Amino acid sequence: MKIDVLLGLQWGDEGKGKIVDVLSPKYDIVARFQGGPNAGHTLIFNNQKYVLHLIPSGIFRENTINIIGDGVVLDPVIFMQEVSGISKAGIDLTKNLFLAEKTNLILPTHRILDAANEKELGKSKIGSTGKGIGPAYTDKVSRNALHIGDILLQNFKEKYENIKQKHLNRLKTYDFDIDEYETKWFAAIDRLKEFNIINSSNFFNNALKEGKKILAEGAQGTLLDINAGTYPFVTSSTVSTAGVCTGLGVAPNKIGEVYGIFKAYTTRVGSGPFPTELFDEDGKKLQELGHEYGATTGRERRCGWLDLVALKYAIQINGVSKLIMTKSDVLEGFGYFKISERYKTNKNKIINYFPNNLLNIKPVLKKFASWKDDLKKCKSKKDFPQELQEYISYIENETKVPITIVSTGADRNETVFC
Numbered sequence: 001m002k003i004d005v006l007l008g009l010q011w012g013d014e015g016k017g018k019i020v021d022v023l024s025p026k027y028d029i030v031a032r033f034q035g036g037p038n039a040g041h042t043l044i045f046n047n048q049k050y051v052l053h054l055i056p057s058g059i060f061r062e063n064t065i066n067i068i069g070d071g072v073v074l075d076p077v078i079f080m081q082e083v084s085g086i087s088k089a090g091i092d093l094t095k096n097l098f099l100a101e102k103t104n105l106i107l108p109t110h111r112i113l114d115a116a117n118e119k120e121l122g123k124s125k126i127g128s129t130g131k132g133i134g135p136a137y138t139d140k141v142s143r144n145a146l147h148i149g150d151i152l153l154q155n156f157k158e159k160y161e162n163i164k165q166k167h168l169n170r171l172k173t174y175d176f177d178i179d180e181y182e183t184k185w186f187a188a189i190d191r192l193k194e195f196n197i198i199n200s201s202n203f204f205n206n207a208l209k210e211g212k213k214i215l216a217e218g219a220q221g222t223l224l225d226i227n228a229g230t231y232p233f234v235t236s237s238t239v240s241t242a243g244v245c246t247g248l249g250v251a252p253n254k255i256g257e258v259y260g261i262f263k264a265y266t267t268r269v270g271s272g273p274f275p276t277e278l279f280d281e282d283g284k285k286l287q288e289l290g291h292e293y294g295a296t297t298g299r300e301r302r303c304g305w306l307d308l309v310a311l312k313y314a315i316q317i318n319g320v321s322k323l324i325m326t327k328s329d330v331l332e333g334f335g336y337f338k339i340s341e342r343y344k345t346n347k348n349k350i351i352n353y354f355p356n357n358l359l360n361i362k363p364v365l366k367k368f369a370s371w372k373d374d375l376k377k378c379k380s381k382k383d384f385p386q387e388l389q390e391y392i393s394y395i396e397n398e399t400k401v402p403i404t405i406v407s408t409g410a411d412r413n414e415t416v417f418c
Ligand code: GDP
Pocket: 008, 012, 013, 014, 015, 016, 017, 018, 039, 040, 041, 042, 043, 044, 290, 294, 295, 326, 327, 328, 329, 330, 407, 408, 409, 410
């Protein structure tokens, strides 16, 4: 058996949570491999909406085990809040949610460091989610971090105080109060002990040997990847398929299907380049019709047309074998929409690759007629209006990857398998 992967091909919020929830009955195990509470994955079913930040989106399926893998950074307070919310739906999470022992902990001071870093950057700020992600991964790489497995150690508190002191030294000129959060943090740490804490690599490799079906759920999107993304306006983890190997402890030859998910247009939260961004009425309309507000921070998402150059780049980085398109219903009745087929540089040179520096890059746009029919009525690809069918063929032809799912609404049921 191999591990299938589902990840975002844009700047996040492509609808990963919804689609993982749809696919999860086919999987024995769903695992997060990177990121942390910067993620906001929305699931809607039975007229109920859930936003998950740390817990994998297979959590509402009775027979699916959900794992938070080694590559994740976890804030125990946010995690326990989420656990309480979901427990109200009658699910006993200590049975089907396991934590990997090398998952890094986000400390209360990591959040303060995140805010301090942003403040010091001033106008060049990243626009982080403020959850302490960058500082937590910085401590991991600089060999200073605490793992979930450490909470069982006798000297856990001492280790915590050592790291906190380093943070306080860095934050000397700042005024802040973490006492209340720290109390909640230690209470949440105690509750983590109720969960099954696993060795990630052993768990996943044994599960594969036993023939278990596993889905790795990405957070953020490829263009926010620490290596492949629009650096420095990125997150601090390996968002791409490579992150599944390091984040779960499995070899590259254990990767199976790679589902790459994208919106029929593009959005971005936070700062950084965005070649197809719209500043006109069309941008406002996409924002309104798509309800484009961040699921974690509530910030307005910047909106623009689909960027085919960036999409092809993300497919290449991840080895995408199947595409999933979401929010096609938002373009319904729009009249028209556009796609950036190529880029133009400031020297008027046309390029068809994703350059390292996107400054002064302009999109070369192709116009399409949008569909008018209510897509929610469509149960299969043949029910799709001709314009949508042509659009699907166009993308498949350009990317050489089949579109296997089209999402036509936010609800679990508004999903068409092609
Ligand atoms: P994620 O971070 O990739 O899981 O995506 P988010 O949950 O942050 O953002 C996606 C938003 O679009 C959520 O509000 C979803 O409920 C919603 N959504 C997902 N798929 C569709 C779709 O096909 N059509 C519409 N209209 N909304 C969708």
